[in-house]
Amino acid sequence: MADPASYRPQTGEIPTDPGVYRFRDEHGRVIYVGKAKSLRSRLNSYFANPLTLLPKTYAMVHSAASVQWTTVGSELEALQLEWTWINEFNPRYNLVFRDDKSYPYLAVTLGEKFPRVQVMRGERRKGVRYFGPYTAGAIRETVDTLLRVFPVRTCSPGVLKRAQRSGRPCLLGYIDKCSAPCVGKVTPEEHRALADEFCSFMGGEAKPLIAKLERQMTAAVKELDYEQAARLRDDVIALRKVFERNAVVLAEDTDADIFAVSQDELEAAVQVFHVRAGRIRGQRGWVVEKVEDSTPAELIEHLLQQVYGDDGTERQGIPRQILVPEQPSNSDQLAVWLGGLRGGKVDIRVPQRGDKAALLDTVRQNAEQSMKLHKSRRAGDLTTRSLALQELQEALDLPVPLLRIECYDISHVQGTNVVASMVVVEDGIAKKSEYRKFAITGDAAVDDTASMYDVISRRFRRYLQDGASSGSAAGSGTGTGEGTDLAGVPIPANRLVSGEVTDQPAVKPKFAYPPNLVVVDGGQPQVAAAARALSDLGITDVFVVGLAKRLEEVWLPDSDFPVILPRTSQGLYLLQRIRDEAHRFAITFHRQKRGKSMTVSVLDSVPGLGAAKRGLLLEAYGSVRKIKAASTSELAQVKGIGPVLAAAIHSALHPAVDSVDDAPAAVNMATGEVLQS
Known part of the structure; x- marks a missing residue:
């Protein structure tokens, strides 16, 4: 692993102009490409104190052996050059928002003698009308329904020629899913009229077509042609089914892509809804690993840059409007660049109110759910849980397996309504029956370190009291004396059950069961306070670590430097999940307490x-x-x-x-x- 100081350029050598830079490894391969308004400011940030870098950035600068830069005349030129180099070199450390497929579109080949309906991907072709994008399943279901009403040709050129030579239509012709122009069942003009009606319906003119069929159905009934009326009735039902599936959510002239991102320090979940002619035509989502500590604005910029600039396959999908949760950095230049790809104006905006803002909130909820699902699936896998516990034990150099982990978090608003939470994980699975809440008052509410000392002292003092009352140092058996609740109020032993008050006979207090590892939300000060509390109680067999949120550093007591876990470490993911759950539990209790204090009469x-x-x-x-x-x-x-x-x-x-x-x-x-x- 290279030392960044060995290839760091002198500060005076780096220009302050906008430009694009490339990090290369020892073999000359480009491993990262970035752009900056000021090259000097951006590059110096990579050679700062290694402890302040994200794990991914830390790995990148230590994998590189050199850095080069190119100055350009404007931020727009920097944007274009950055994307050109990302496509050319495919750097391993650049954030990737693309999956391995382009958008599927419903296409009608109006340039052919017998127009064909098909699903197409890739670049646009002349003489073809496109609708979409759609998800793959929805587009085929839509086509299958519409072919009943508009039996347009869907077969390949080979099948068409074979039917023309034999004089017999294919299977779709026999089951009335194709008008069979290949054998003369309809004339080319009649077939083209069907294709035009198909395009009119997909283009947003559904209501007039449905009304026309309803009038024909009424006329057929008056003429006592009930068979024709029944067929028209079924056609109307089919069209309404498709129309309702693509329900109008915005104005019918609205073409927009709506993006939302849910992210943590290591990953980002992206969701995009595609609205065409006011209808949601498709939806896609990804979960990707973040490479550097990007701001939300920079993340949105990278997202739009990659989704719409992917070697031209997505350019046909650039709509007039792009709705985002936060205005991307270099928004004006990005809009100009996308407008050049689209061949028309592109408006990037953040909706503030109305239907578009409501739909953006829906997309955001989908992104959050996608992130939760991704984390829960990873947490629910037995192999992954075992690997996470093993990695964590090895990284922290602990002599015992991590059978039980407790995590503590402090929550307050400017020192008021101070509370704390304790969440429990056993064998990598949350044990919610063991969760505890703490109300903190007096001198213990002065600051986070005092609060942490108080909470840890109260929890483990209870452990020692229960153990002493049961005659076992390990806290086993049934207590016979009095315990205290989480606020320190005495409770008779016959009313202690898992930390709750009850009138039933006393049983083994689960709260007294000690953890192997205590995790606190915070850095070195919080870890020191927790370790001091355990030391003052004479407890030496419980280990303490802290997880600092900003850089996801793991701090140990009496250590000047944190432990940096790999960005893909399952142990780090486990610590994150425990910390986030403790934070959620503390916030919920804090809001309850704050709500009660605000309603005091x-x-x-x-x-x-x-x-x-x-x-x-x-x-x-x-x-x-x-x-x-x-x-x-x-x-x-x-x-x-x-x-x-x-x-x-x-x-x-x-x-x-x-x-x-x-x-x-x-x-x-x-x-x-x-x-x-």
């Missing part, structure tokens, strides 16, 4: 006014404002509210000195008797 502070009596008050008056407007005597008329409690409620709602007219009557606090002044 002034009535909650009235001594003696419980939830039931508060409900009676609100039922009687409807709101706190009306309760405040009531006098003490009126409040005392409410069921369950006596004179003493009414006076306390009135006092709580009127902390200032009341006027003489509204002053409440004096009350003997010993007897509850209302005293007259």
